[in-house]
Amino acid sequence: MAAITIRPATAADLDTINEIYNHYVLHSTCTYQTEPETIEARQAWFANHGPPHPITIAEQSGHIVGWGSLSRFHARAAYGRTVENSVYVDPNHHRRGIGRALLADLIDRARQLGHHTIIAGIDAEQTPSVAIHAALGFEQVALLKEVGFKFDRWLHVIYMQKML
Ligand SMILES: CC(C)(COP(=O)(O)OP(=O)(O)OC[C@H]1O[C@@H](n2cnc3c(N)ncnc32)[C@H](O)[C@@H]1OP(=O)(O)O)[C@@H](O)C(=O)NCCC(=O)NCCS
Structure with a gap:
């Protein structure tokens, strides 16, 4: 399998990130957004x-196959060293180690940036x-x-946390 490389995103990647x-x-409960991001x-x-x-950005053979991010967990200043992560892999490329590469890299970056802990808010149905x-x-x-409501049903959210 071709190597997976991870690099910082640029503005030129935003169309693919959105895609x-x-x-x-549109098709899952892994985000509680219900309308496409503009x-x-x-x-x-x-x-x-x-x-x-x-x-x-994760790239394989010159193609973007996934992306990840660390965001503020909360706007208030005292939460400053707590981050929330996101990882989204192109659905045509699941189970090939791309998500693992993105998440491991985000954990390394979070440590290097001096963050203290990472939180992931995950819909409870999302086994992967x-x-x-x-x-x-x-x-x-x-x-x-039952904090989310999408596709005509109530959804539970799990919070998972990693101390750095
Ligand atoms: C969750 C997601 C990022 C996994 O990405 P992926 O590239 O398919 O995952 P990997 O191939 O790197 O798998 C890494 C590990 O995750 C787990 N995993 C991934 N997919 C799984 C599945 N369908 N069922 C069970 N475990 C799964 C396994 O532990 C796997 O390790 P293994 O392959 O050694 O068993 C991907 O399914 C995705 O983009 N989902 C939609 C978005 C999302 O839910 N993101 C996370 C919320 S921020």
Whole structure:
């Protein structure tokens, strides 16, 4: 299998980031967004991620096959060294180690940036997502019942956390 490389995202990647993400908006509960992200909103998101909160791209054979990010967990200042991670892999490239490479890299970057802990908020139905976080050392610390409503049903959210 061709090598997976991880690099910081640039503005030129935003269309592909959105294309991958919007597949999950429309077809899954792994994001609670219900309408596709616009390119304008994606550009604002990119502009708001400064150096402490990297956005990364996974490439294989010159193609973007996934992306990851670290975001502020909460706007209040005292949460400053707590980050929330996202990882989205092109659905045509699942189970080839891309998610693992992206998440392991985000954990390394978070440590190097001096963050203290990473939190992942995961829809409880998303077995692949729960499994990948557990595989990389995250532990479930909370279950919030029926906090989401999508596709005509109530959804539970699991919080998983890794101390760095
Ligand atoms: C979750 C997701 C990122 C996994 O990416 P991936 O590239 O397919 O995963 P990998 O091949 O790197 O798998 C790494 C580990 O995750 C777990 N895993 C991944 N997919 C799984 C599945 N369908 N069922 C069970 N475990 C799974 C396994 O532990 C796997 O290790 P293994 O292959 O040695 O068994 C991908 O399914 C995805 O993009 N899902 C939609 C978005 C999402 O839910 N993101 C996470 C929330 S931020």
